[in-house]
Amino acid sequence: MIQAAPIDAVMRALADPTRRAVFQRVVSTDEITVADLTHGSGVTQGAISQHLKTLKLAGLVAERPEGRKVYYRAEPEGLAPLADWMNHYSVFWKDRFSNLRELLKEIDHD
Amino acid sequence: MIQAAPIDAVMRALADPTRRAVFQRVVSTDEITVADLTHGSGVTQGAISQHLKTLKLAGLVAERPEGRKVYYRAEPEGLAPLADWMNHYSVFWKDRFSNLRELLKEIDHD
DNA sequence: ACATCAAATTAGCATATACTAATGCATTAG
DNA sequence: CTAATGCATTAGTATATGCTAATTTGATGT
Numbered sequence: 001m002i003q004a005a006p007i008d009a010v011m012r013a014l015a016d017p018t019r020r021a022v023f024q025r026v027v028s029t030d031e032i033t034v035a036d037l038t039h040g041s042g043v044t045q046g047a048i049s050q051h052l053k054t055l056k057l058a059g060l061v062a063e064r065p066e067g068r069k070v071y072y073r074a075e076p077e078g079l080a081p082l083a084d085w086m087n088h089y090s091v092f093w094k095d096r097f098s099n100l101r102e103l104l105k106e107i108d109h110d
Numbered sequence: 111m112i113q114a115a116p117i118d119a120v121m122r123a124l125a126d127p128t129r130r131a132v133f134q135r136v137v138s139t140d141e142i143t144v145a146d147l148t149h150g151s152g153v154t155q156g157a158i159s160q161h162l163k164t165l166k167l168a169g170l171v172a173e174r175p176e177g178r179k180v181y182y183r184a185e186p187e188g189l190a191p192l193a194d195w196m197n198h199y200s201v202f203w204k205d206r207f208s209n210l211r212e213l214l215k216e217i218d219h220d
Numbered sequence: 221a222c223a224t225c226a227a228a229t230t231a232g233c234a235t236a237t238a239c240t241a242a243t244g245c246a247t248t249a250g
Numbered sequence: 251c252t253a254a255t256g257c258a259t260t261a262g263t264a265t266a267t268g269c270t271a272a273t274t275t276g277a278t279g280t
Contacts, residue, residue: 015125
């Protein structure tokens with residue numbers, strides 16, 4: 001091990017395909033319960049809870065307990081370390097900026 | 111395991127801090143040999159070779175053998191899967207676009 | 221030819237990780 | 251109060267991973 005920065009937690013959290021899939025499902029919904037995430041995930045509820053814990057520690061998701069359910073939502077700022085890291089290599093992906101360019105236009109018109 | 115896409119190889123390759131450090135050193139130079147990468151890395155030459163192999167399989171570096179040395183260089187397009195993945199969540203990092211905005215200006219003036 | 225050097229590969233080991241099954245802990249329903 | 255529900259946590263296990271030390275492979279130098 002060489003460092004233990006936030007980028008580390010983020011990259012480790014997103015390295016696992018199952019966990020990345022969980023994150024994507026959380027992102028694609030406003031809020032979603034553990035039970036709903038478990039359905040169709042291919043793993044047990046316990047595994048989902050473990051993945052959510054990892055994502056939470058990485059700052060990628062947040063929870064909102066309600067009764068005996070717990071709703072999870074994506075945490076936008078959690079991706080910041082990764083965005084910053086990418087930014088550092090941005091000269092590399094100049095050619096892939098078409099979408100971003102469009103996005104910037106949208107932001108400008110907000 | 112749920113999938114085995116290129117994003118998977120890239121994320122796994124960049125998940126390890128030591129390997130990420132190797133990549134950064136490769137990026138920061140035009141070309142660099144295994145021996146040079148080994149110096150100051152804190153791990154053995156064998157370990158560095160292993161990390162380079164992983165990075166190569168992920169498409170993040172390329173090699174140029176010359177005599178008994180092998181020069182490694184960064185492979186820009188290897189980051190494309192990660193850039194695309196980030197792009198998918200771009201609505202999340204709207205607020206972190208200042209640098210990109212500057213970069214786009216530079217590109218526009220090329 | 222022989223020794224040396226650079227890098228890749230291998231075997232072995234220790235740790236980390238992803239998972240399941242089982243259990244624990246609140247909360248709600250009857 | 252008791253049972254059931256939703257989620258977290260734990261123990262245990264199998265596999266993956268990162269590392270070292272040693273060896274192999276290939277190229278250069280003497």
